[in-house]
Structure formats: structure tokens, C-alpha cells
Amino acid sequence: MTGTDDSRRPVWFRSSFSNGAGGECVECASLVDTVLIRDSKRRTGPTITLGGGAWRAFLEGVQRS
Template structure:
């Protein structure tokens, strides 16, 4: 699945002056995650439930 650049959201930890991080995009059935330094590289696709569980876990760290 090819997503338009406008469909990707860059992590708030990324900046134009510093290291880039990850980008995420939502599709009807999945949340896509990619390395913002390699936008044409591999992507991770997870279910919305798995993404929510990850964010809940990461928020506790």
C-alpha cells in the first residue's frame, strides 16, 4: 500500500534541526509505522488495538 506524504505524521520528537524519528499513518484497518529517515524503506503495520496497547505501555515509561 502506498500512502501519500500528507498521510504520514512525524513524531513530535523529530525536528528539522535534529534527528528524525518515526512517522505514522492510519489506514482503514492498520496503523503504519516507518523510519522517517528512510520513507521508502520497510513499514510496520499493526492493528489499531495493538497500536493503542503500545501507546499505553510506552506512556508509562
């Protein structure tokens, strides 16, 4: 099989709270059961990979605070 499987390519997005003025911001991308997180200013830099359960627990914790 040739070509690229686009379903495995991350589509990155920024928080709706990001103002676009170059401040501190992260970008996230969601794959099947994995979430990728990176610094928006270092797109080729390291990423953090979380499983779906860990991501949901993180979001629930943020919503409670």
C-alpha cells in the same frame, strides 16, 4: 471504477518531538484499523504494520513508562 481511492492512501506524520534536524525519527500513518510505521529517512524502505489493538497497547505502554 477508475481513479484512486484516497481513503486508502496513507497520510504520514512525524512525532511532535521531532526537531527536524535529521535525528532519528519515525513517521506514522493511520488507516482504517491499521497503523503504518517507517523510518523518516527511508521513506521508500520497509514499513511496520500494526493492527489498531496492538497500536493502542503500545501507546498505553509508553504512557505508563
